[in-house]
Amino acid sequence: MKRIVTIFSVIFALMLVVACGNKPATGEQVKDGKTSADSTNSKKAVAVVYSTGGKGDKSFNDATFRGLQKAQKELGITFKEYEPKDPATEAKNALTQFAESGEFDLIIAVGYTMKDSLVAVAQTFPNQKFAIIDETVNGLPNVASILFKEQEGSFLVGALAGMMDKTGTIGFVGANESELINRFYAGYEQGAKYVKPEIKVLPVYIGGNNAFNDQASAKAKTETLVQQGADVIYHAAGASGLGVFQAVKEKNIYGIGVDSNQDGLYPGIILTSMLKYVDNATFDIIKAAVDGKFEAKLQTFGIKENGVGTTNFEFTKDKIGEENLKKLEQIKQDIKDGKIVVKSSI
Structure with missing residues (x-):
């Protein structure tokens, strides 16, 4: 009887060893006592x-x-x-x-x-x-x-627009009059008037159900600004901005891009782009x-957090000039240091 019990005990022990020695399921790895599924989700x-x-x-x-x-x-x-x-x-x-x-x-x-x-x-x-x-x-x-802080980056390009303006009038094309787009306009106007207090800043808005992707309307709106004397035009209108650029090229004036580096779309025509490092x-x-x-x-x-800024003026350095570029760099530093506080609305 003892012999039978002993045999069964050995068999049971062997089964236990085999069971405990099983490897993790496919795709799992054991590390520090945890499977990969346990260690990270x-x-x-x-x-x-x-x-x-x-x-x-x-x-x-x-x-x-x-x-x-x-x-x-x-x-x-x-x-x-x-x-x-x-x-x-x-x-x-x-x-x-x-x-x-x-x-x-x-x-x-x-x-x-x-x-x-x-x-x-x-x-x-x-x-x-x-x-x-x-x-x-x-x-x-x-x-x-x-x-x-779109208003801070827009202040920089507004200051540049004021430096480059010859007519006393610049323009802005926004997708709509939302709080977001108004931050772009507010900064642009403040920047332009910082360097040229008497400058006129004319805004127009595309509106409608497709404001961020309506190039035809954006082009037409830009042309109305040119008719009113605007010689530098900044857009905050997403894909509609491509229509803005078509107009400024045809009218031989300057444009300013937004969000991404758009300078290369029309080299020498687009002064810079207000970059949002999305x-x-x-x-x-x-x-x-x-x-x-x-x-x-x-x-x-914002500028301090390297969240907004300008391009490096690859195609327009000579047109802008070293003196203006130094002024712009100083303005950027003053915003970063808190010496210039840009309002988000006006």
Whole structure:
């Protein structure tokens, strides 16, 4: 009897050893006593819903895309995209579909027109992390907000416009009269009047349902400014700005780009572009999400934070002149040091 019990004990022990010696399931690795699934929840995947105009706008959306590409290259992420024709009607469905999949560390909504849709979806999916660019969402622990001090960068290009103006009149083409676009205009006017107090700054707005992607209307609006004597025109109108540039080229005056470096579209005609480093902000928020350091807070980027600025005047240095460029650099430093305070509205 003892012999039978002993045999069964040996067999049971061998079974226990085999069971305990099993390797982790395929795709798992043991490290410090944890499987990879235990040590990190990062999927290294991101989704983005672009603003009006989508990729190829040479402006805001393209800057976001560059941030995604940088994250893909440096962080090894994958990403999915959606380009709505009308964010007001399509954004909610796109955001919902991305959230329902459960595939993404972070879902990014590009542009202030996304706010209502994002809030609704973020409330429905409280465990999904979201970020919105150019708008503030308060009170939701799963949404990060990214804003820029557009007025500071616009002050710089307004000062340059004032330096280059010959007629006493410059122009501004905005997509609409929203709070965001008014920050661009406010800074532009303040900068121009900082260097030339008596200068006239004439604003026009595209409006309508397609304000950020209506090149024909933007071109026509620009022509009205030229008729009123404007000889430098700055736009804050997304893809519509391409129509602004067509007009300034035909009228042989200067234009100023926005968001991305647009100087090369019409070399020598576009004095500079007011850069919003949306690409850097996009990369940073992705990295935080992937690294498990995501925070649902407002982040604001101005000149001091290297969030806005100008191009390096690749095609226009000689036209602007060394003296004006030195003045512009001093103005930039004064804003950074707090000696010049740029208001967000006027």
